[in-house]
Amino acid sequence: MLDEIIMIVGPDYVATDVETLYAYSMDTSPEKGHLAEMVVRPRTTEEVAEIVKAANQTKTPIWPRGAATSLVMMGVPLSPGGILLDLTRMNEILEIDEDSMSVTAEAGITWSKLESELNKRGWYTGFVGPGPGRSSTIGGAVSVASVMYGSAKYGSACDILLGLEVVIPTGEIIRTGSSALKRAFRHCRYGIGPDSSGIFCGDNGIFGIKTQVSFKLYPAPEVTRFIQYGYKNLDNLLGCLHEMASYRLASDLSFPLYGKVEGPTEKLVDAEVELLDKINEKHGGRKTNESFARMILDEQIYDFFPIAGRMGNFGASCNKLPIKRTKSFFDFFQNVLKEHAVGIQKHEVLPAWYAFISQNAIDVLPTFAIPVGNKEAYELQTTIVKIILNS
Numbered sequence: 001m002l003d004e005i006i007m008i009v010g011p012d013y014v015a016t017d018v019e020t021l022y023a024y025s026m027d028t029s030p031e032k033g034h035l036a037e038m039v040v041r042p043r044t045t046e047e048v049a050e051i052v053k054a055a056n057q058t059k060t061p062i063w064p065r066g067a068a069t070s071l072v073m074m075g076v077p078l079s080p081g082g083i084l085l086d087l088t089r090m091n092e093i094l095e096i097d098e099d100s101m102s103v104t105a106e107a108g109i110t111w112s113k114l115e116s117e118l119n120k121r122g123w124y125t126g127f128v129g130p131g132p133g134r135s136s137t138i139g140g141a142v143s144v145a146s147v148m149y150g151s152a153k154y155g156s157a158c159d160i161l162l163g164l165e166v167v168i169p170t171g172e173i174i175r176t177g178s179s180a181l182k183r184a185f186r187h188c189r190y191g192i193g194p195d196s197s198g199i200f201c202g203d204n205g206i207f208g209i210k211t212q213v214s215f216k217l218y219p220a221p222e223v224t225r226f227i228q229y230g231y232k233n234l235d236n237l238l239g240c241l242h243e244m245a246s247y248r249l250a251s252d253l254s255f256p257l258y259g260k261v262e263g264p265t266e267k268l269v270d271a272e273v274e275l276l277d278k279i280n281e282k283h284g285g286r287k288t289n290e291s292f293a294r295m296i297l298d299e300q301i302y303d304f305f306p307i308a309g310r311m312g313n314f315g316a317s318c319n320k321l322p323i324k325r326t327k328s329f330f331d332f333f334q335n336v337l338k339e340h341a342v343g344i345q346k347h348e349v350l351p352a353w354y355a356f357i358s359q360n361a362i363d364v365l366p367t368f369a370i371p372v373g374n375k376e377a378y379e380l381q382t383t384i385v386k387i388i389l390n391s
């Protein structure tokens, strides 16, 4: 098996040493995965297909992996052995088709590389990546239906998707969306025959290995404004978020209320901000200095985690909810914290609450930062995350 894989990708791109296997047994979650039998770094779709066919002969599991920025044990072996397939060598833009307003890139490209190349040509993808967007891959984002930067207006990575190239478990290479047809462009997902992209959206790589991704393009914004409002009452705040979200004007909207509005001209963007200000007034909020919104949304960096301190270990669960249901989830979260208040204080667990809009829904992330190496704190935050996930 090892010899066969080395024949496919070359000896430089297969590792079996324990240091490499150990490094690849982790993502950004506090949990550790298992050691794979080997780490393999293919360069082409054909190599991926050959690896899948070879693995099938011995029923060897394959663990596909992008940048491993997942917070919840993805892209790591969940049982000992198997092939850890690192897709980050497949990181080129293949086509920016301005005519069909689409971009096709290899699945292992980072959002950072994709967006900086697109921006040079005056385009962007609207949704421009999840939290660690600079380093995570577009294949990973489609595989977990990632949301965040640009999601209030453009939705998730799967909402800007036009089609995929996928190596399915038999080792065959298929295309989805309009490019499933040999002579069609990659310009639409539906309407030129059935589309099978959906089965690979949020599949965590179970149904196949994405090798190419085509996304919609929008003109890169010329003007950006940040908005921020203060609320004393949660019902009012959620009413305001709900109404603002319904218009799909702001590219980003987060809880408690701040966001970003972007577009082609000052006049258009100012008019949109004016409407959002009016919605805010109607719900009784106070317009405030937008410094926090700017910090989070301008540079797209998670600066506030180091500010929050001690990010030794970090547990989080993503919960997508209808916007107005946030209150009952918030109350539930507060009750769970109350029940564990003694342990939280004793072990210096730092709970926080983070939520942002993805079109008609809200993505709620209760998070827990704990001191480095504190086993009790780690166990406590794992218990609380499990209670939330099972609720």
Ligand SMILES: Cc1cc2nc3c(=O)[nH]c(=O)nc-3n(C[C@H](O)[C@H](O)[C@H](O)COP(=O)(O)OP(=O)(O)OC[C@H]3O[C@@H](n4cnc5c(N)ncnc54)[C@H](O)[C@@H]3O)c2cc1C
Pocket (backbone or CB within 6 Å): 027, 028, 063, 064, 065, 066, 067, 068, 069, 070, 071, 074, 075, 076, 087, 107, 108, 130, 131, 132, 135, 136, 137, 138, 139, 140, 141, 142, 143, 144, 145, 146, 147, 148, 204, 205, 206, 208, 209, 210, 211, 302
């Ligand atoms: C600080 C921080 C903040 C975060 N914020 C957000 C956020 O705001 N929104 C959000 O959605 N996520 C967030 N995440 C989680 C994570 O960054 C995203 O889920 C990201 O899209 C994962 O991409 P990745 O390339 O790292 O994929 P990985 O973590 O490597 O993989 C994720 C899953 O996709 C599969 N996979 C990866 N590539 C492929 C492929 N080419 N073909 C088939 N399967 C594949 C893997 O097997 C795995 O199951 C955050 C993480 C951190 C550390």
